[in-house]
Amino acid sequence: MAAQNRVLIQGGRVVNDDHSFNADVYVEDGVISQIGINLQLPGEFKVIDAKEKLVIPGGIDTHTHMQMPSMGTVAVDDFCTGTKVCCDYSFHMAVTWWNDKVGEEMETIVKERGVNSFKMFMAYKDVMMLTDAEIYQVFCLCKEIGGLAQVHAENGNLIDECSKKLIAMGITGPEGNAMCRPEEVEREATNRAVTIANMAGCPLYVVPVMSRAAGDVVSTARKEGKVVFGEPIVAGLGVDGTNQWDKDWRHAAGYVMGPPLRPDTSTPGYLMDLLANGDLTCVGSDNCTFNANQKALGKDDFRKIPSGVNGVEDRMSIVWEKGVHSGKLDENKFVAVTSTNAAKVFNLYPRKGRIAVGSDADIVVWDPQATRKISASTHHQAVDFNIFEGQLCHGVPVYVLSQGKVVVEDGGLVMVTQGAGKYIPRMPFSDYVYKRIKVRDGLNQPKAVEREPYKGPVIELNAEP
Ligand code: URP
Ligand code: ZN
Ligand code: ZN
Numbered sequence: 359m360a361a362q363n364r365v366l367i368q369g370g371r372v373v374n375d376d377h378s379f380n381a382d383v384y385v386e387d388g389v390i391s392q393i394g395i396n397l398q399l400p401g402e403f404k405v406i407d408a409k410e411k412l413v414i415p416g417g418i419d420t421h422t423h424m425q426m427p428s429m430g431t432v433a434v435d436d437f438c439t440g441t442k443v444c445c446d447y448s449f450h451m452a453v454t455w456w457n458d459k460v461g462e463e464m465e466t467i468v469k470e471r472g473v474n475s476f477k478m479f480m481a482y483k484d485v486m487m488l489t490d491a492e493i494y495q496v497f498c499l500c501k502e503i504g505g506l507a508q509v510h511a512e513n514g515n516l517i518d519e520c521s522k523k524l525i526a527m528g529i530t531g532p533e534g535n536a537m538c539r540p541e542e543v544e545r546e547a548t549n550r551a552v553t554i555a556n557m558a559g560c561p562l563y564v565v566p567v568m569s570r571a572a573g574d575v576v577s578t579a580r581k582e583g584k585v586v587f588g589e590p591i592v593a594g595l596g597v598d599g600t601n602q603w604d605k606d607w608r609h610a611a612g613y614v615m616g617p618p619l620r621p622d623t624s625t626p627g628y629l630m631d632l633l634a635n636g637d638l639t640c641v642g643s644d645n646c647t648f649n650a651n652q653k654a655l656g657k658d659d660f661r662k663i664p665s666g667v668n669g670v671e672d673r674m675s676i677v678w679e680k681g682v683h684s685g686k687l688d689e690n691k692f693v694a695v696t697s698t699n700a701a702k703v704f705n706l707y708p709r710k711g712r713i714a715v716g717s718d719a720d721i722v723v724w725d726p727q728a729t730r731k732i733s734a735s736t737h738h739q740a741v742d743f744n745i746f747e748g749q750l751c752h753g754v755p756v757y758v759l760s761q762g763k764v765v766v767e768d769g770g771l772v773m774v775t776q777g778a779g780k781y782i783p784r785m786p787f788s789d790y791v792y793k794r795i796k797v798r799d800g801l802n803q804p805k806a807v808e809r810e811p812y813k814g815p816v817i818e819l820n821a822e823p
Pocket of ligand 3: 422423
């Protein structure tokens with residue numbers, strides 16, 4: 359067996375979501391096969407020195423849009439540059455219109471293709487937006503088939519009306535993107551989604567949570583015992599929305615996304631606090647990147663700016679810097695929100711999201727002291743802009759193993775084989791999401807009141823007066 363199939367990560371501190379300990383980690387054929395000290399190891403193997411480093415489960419980005427079409431163009435980070443598809447991946451299914459056939463397809467995709475999460479849009483009127491009645495029906499089906507319902511929560515009708523008004527007032531620049539969809543537009547839709555999910559008895563995953571107001575709705579729902587999860591994205595944790603007012607149009611347009619980055623500068627810290635206290639669950643990126651010349655399609659009308667920002671590459675570093683380096687998260691919580699919680703919610707755990715014997719060897723050797731400066735001129739993404747430009751981050755991935763193979767060494771990409779990533783099918787009815795729902799269903803079946811049939815008088819309709 360070639361030594362590259364055997365790797366010893368030596369002298370590091372293993373960090374899982376529940377505890378940390380000093381141990382060596384030995385990987386064979388893509389799987390973690392031993393953890394401990396003084397391991398008995400066979401033949402040749404590659405040794406990675408992890409002294410003073412953390413050994414953490416590979417990050418799981420719960421939300422990306424590679425190669426996504428928008429406004430007649432296509433996002434520049436595709437499945438090659440965005441992931442090189444050299445790491446394992448899975449899919450959510452977007453339900454962008456609704457009829458019986460879509461329902462049948464959802465059932466098929468759960469049973470035969472290993473998809474267990476379905477995304478609906480409450481925004482993007484006349485493009486992807488579903489009505490409340492449709493959302494209710496999809497939620498009911500999700501519950502029946504064990505899927506997790508996800509919503510992009512913004513009131514699409516209000517956005518449509520308000521943006522028309524702004525354009526008529528001569529507000530055509532990127533700031534219009536934030537002005538036509540203020541916090542209450544997100545709060546109202548988030549609250550509506552929670553209500554619809556509760557009526558359907560279905561768990562809910564709100565994606566992304568971009569405002570204090572929407573974060574509070576998720577928090578309250580959880581306090582009330584509802585099975586609701588909220589996902590902030592790295593953009594919302596790492597920058598605020600004031601850039602949309604920048605005098606330089608290209609710069610301002612680089613920050614256009616929906617729900618928008620909020621001009622309130624306290625929002626990123628507030629969302630990080632909600633992550634720290636467990637009210638928000640997983641950090642995604644919503645990576646959906648367009649070059650400046652593509653964004654310029656909306657130079658005269660902010661509604662035509664292709665929507666989306668970067669984040670897939672910088673997600674872990676920004677969360678470490680804003681979360682752990684700031685003292686809000688500990689290293690275990692960092693692992694929880696960047697990896698383990700996602701594995702649990704989307705039913706990949708403990709195959710993914712944990713450093714344990716038998717788990718897949720997707721591992722990061724993380725240097726918490728090292729720093730790097732983020733820049734579009736050095737990032738690996740295809741996009742020509744980076745919303746985190748110039749930010750200095752503590753926390754650098756020194757080594758990354760994907761499927762047990764070293765793909766990042768001394769901070770640089772090595773041995774990246776396009777197409778090596780495997781599609782990971784996911785079973786429905788994730789315990790983490792559905793266990794409580796099953797018990798509640800057993801206890802709370804609606805029942806008709808038993809009574810004698812009514813035999814009294816009934817008025818005649820349309821009778822002559
Ligand atoms: O602006 C964004 N987030 N673009 C990607 C599509 C979406 O809404 O998820
Ligand atoms: Zn969205
Ligand atoms: Zn998205």
